[in-house]
Amino acid sequence: MTRARRLRLRVFRVIVLVLGGAFFLIPIGAMFEFSTRGNGVGAPRTLVAWTTIVTYPDLLGAIRDSLGLAAITSVAMLVLLLPTMIWVRLRLPRLKRIIEFICLLPLTIPAIVLVVGLSPVYRWMAINLVDTIFLLSFAYVILVLPYAYRALDAGLSGIDVKTLSEAARSLGAGWGTVMFRIIAPNMSGALLNACLLSVALVLGEFTFANLLSYLNLQVEIFQLGLANAGTSIAVSVASLLFAFLLLMVLSFAGAARRARRMRRA
Amino acid sequence: MVDSPSVAVGTVSRGRAGIEVRLEDLRRSYVGVSALNGLSLTLAPGELVALLGPSGCGKTTAMRLVAGLEVADSGRVVIGGKDVTNVPASKRDVGMVFQAYSLFPHMTAWQNVAFGLQMRKVSAIQRRQRAGEMLELVGLSGFADRFAHQLSGGQQQRVALARALAIQPKVLLLDEPLSALDAKVRARLRDEIRRVQLDVGITTLFVTHDQEEALAIADRVGVMRAGHLEQLGPPTTIYSRPATPFVAEFVGLSNRLPGVVRRGSVEVRGALLPLVQPDAADGPAVALIRPEAVTIASDGQAATGLLVGTVIATAFLGATSRVTVDLGDVTVLAQLATSEATAYPAGTRVRVALRPDPVLIARDEATVERA
Numbered sequence: 001m002t003r004a005r006r007l008r009l010r011v012f013r014v015i016v017l018v019l020g021g022a023f024f025l026i027p028i029g030a031m032f033e034f035s036t037r038g039n040g041v042g043a044p045r046t047l048v049a050w051t052t053i054v055t056y057p058d059l060l061g062a063i064r065d066s067l068g069l070a071a072i073t074s075v076a077m078l079v080l081l082l083p084t085m086i087w088v089r090l091r092l093p094r095l096k097r098i099i100e101f102i103c104l105l106p107l108t109i110p111a112i113v114l115v116v117g118l119s120p121v122y123r124w125m126a127i128n129l130v131d132t133i134f135l136l137s138f139a140y141v142i143l144v145l146p147y148a149y150r151a152l153d154a155g156l157s158g159i160d161v162k163t164l165s166e167a168a169r170s171l172g173a174g175w176g177t178v179m180f181r182i183i184a185p186n187m188s189g190a191l192l193n194a195c196l197l198s199v200a201l202v203l204g205e206f207t208f209a210n211l212l213s214y215l216n217l218q219v220e221i222f223q224l225g226l227a228n229a230g231t232s233i234a235v236s237v238a239s240l241l242f243a244f245l246l247l248m249v250l251s252f253a254g255a256a257r258r259a260r261r262m263r264r265a
Numbered sequence: 266m267v268d269s270p271s272v273a274v275g276t277v278s279r280g281r282a283g284i285e286v287r288l289e290d291l292r293r294s295y296v297g298v299s300a301l302n303g304l305s306l307t308l309a310p311g312e313l314v315a316l317l318g319p320s321g322c323g324k325t326t327a328m329r330l331v332a333g334l335e336v337a338d339s340g341r342v343v344i345g346g347k348d349v350t351n352v353p354a355s356k357r358d359v360g361m362v363f364q365a366y367s368l369f370p371h372m373t374a375w376q377n378v379a380f381g382l383q384m385r386k387v388s389a390i391q392r393r394q395r396a397g398e399m400l401e402l403v404g405l406s407g408f409a410d411r412f413a414h415q416l417s418g419g420q421q422q423r424v425a426l427a428r429a430l431a432i433q434p435k436v437l438l439l440d441e442p443l444s445a446l447d448a449k450v451r452a453r454l455r456d457e458i459r460r461v462q463l464d465v466g467i468t469t470l471f472v473t474h475d476q477e478e479a480l481a482i483a484d485r486v487g488v489m490r491a492g493h494l495e496q497l498g499p500p501t502t503i504y505s506r507p508a509t510p511f512v513a514e515f516v517g518l519s520n521r522l523p524g525v526v527r528r529g530s531v532e533v534r535g536a537l538l539p540l541v542q543p544d545a546a547d548g549p550a551v552a553l554i555r556p557e558a559v560t561i562a563s564d565g566q567a568a569t570g571l572l573v574g575t576v577i578a579t580a581f582l583g584a585t586s587r588v589t590v591d592l593g594d595v596t597v598l599a600q601l602a603t604s605e606a607t608a609y610p611a612g613t614r615v616r617v618a619l620r621p622d623p624v625l626i627a628r629d630e631a632t633v634e635r636a
Contacts, residue, residue, distance in 0.1 A: 159370070160365055160366075160367070163363050163365045163366075163367045164367060164369060166332075166334050166354070166361070166363070166367075167361065167363060167367040167369070167425075167428075168369070168380070169334070169353075169354040169355045170332055170333075170334070170354055170355075170357075170359060170360070170361040170429075170438075171355075171360075171380055171381035171384055171428065171429075171432060172355050172356070172381055172384035172385055172432065173355055173380075173384050174355055177384070182369055185371040186369070186370050186371050
């Protein structure tokens, strides 16, 4: 590669990085700027909107509920999807296409249609079982299926599931052990990705919660926005930053684990 | 090629006594295609039997039925007198080494070896000790803390062997364990496997498509074709007394020379050779003759006749060489000591002689056609 070409490539990279960064950072910066404006023209900058977050009682509850929903959804998704996908791969490969189709289906159905279909079920559950926001995780599991399926499928394709499970079984391992102690640890990256996508999706979910009349984080932000624009923007920025942070922590944790494994050997 | 360790059938060495394994009339088909057509085979305690055959002959299916990884349509698997046909793989007490690298990637070598013991609730101290012993047995003591990706292919398969043996299984199953390795490692590991197997004295089923491997390692070799055993016997018998044309051609190279059967022998280009099957009916046939049974003499210069030809190529194989002689209408391969073969460079006129060893004839349409 000639020097001129390498230079051009570097310039190109910097431009892409700057443009991409600007695309993401300018709106967030603007939101931050807006959330720190004082009341009235020429008023000094203030963090009132931000401090309201902690003092606003409904908001903290909504944050807690959304985090809880994210956790429940991730776990339920894994419990449902991982054994199914492993089983299909090992025992019923003919069903792979069907499972894939079913998992991708939620992508093609608009949220509003799903809600219309689900609302009688939710009404029934609210009356006959227990009326809690965590019921939303049923719907959310469906919502995250396409993304989680893709992530897990990539992970499963990366390992020789058949040979590993046969080796483990011939050594005396039952199916549970095969799944949780042999397959899962070898696709931790994919598990992490699937969870990450689920968490991000649930934290940003508005339609389901709003139409089924549950107050999750996004619904609360929306309502807050009607009453107090500054705080609603502050919460939006905070939840974005929180999602970034979570993403970074999780992926760094994965990288650190891999590095430790290399070092230990 | 036939320098197999001369070990008597059913040898039990200083290890604990092996256990008899019986496959009784096993049948298995996949969506209408039958993979096994009633395979019956008994492995004597401590014996190593190699199942040899082309891909799709059912040898791997047979092994997977013994391991319990697949279910037979009919027939029984009896290990040590106990019918295990319906016992799941995890409860069968068989050790298995796979063709593909099968070490658990997230565990170190010793953790891999100890895994089966952990499943059997062996205490941590005993686990560590036993795993250490097993790694020592396969010569990898210094590699206990390595992960699979830090081991070479041969080392990985040795760890897999240690892992399979650590649980003190009743049977050892080896599913083409050497096929992914390069030639030099393959030969060394093959001898290593045999040594360990004799050391432990475990009854072993070895599946391979490599005839050299099968002949070198096994007490008995079973040649399989289309779901059944074509011939079962010690390596020397399989090689020198093949029961069918298929075995003769699959095990070792054969010259296919047209001839005529007459009263218990076959006449090939003027030479009269005894038959392995003396009761064969008279008529045209194809004689299958080993390259070692073909000799070459240099006095072909002036001679004429059916067994005179020209050397067209010589393949150097080390101690021996394989000389191709064009007899006009057919070519024959002769395997000679290299020192002898150098006397016949390409283009030399030579006279070919066929050693009067009993030969096998092929007669089915397809084989005659190909000849």
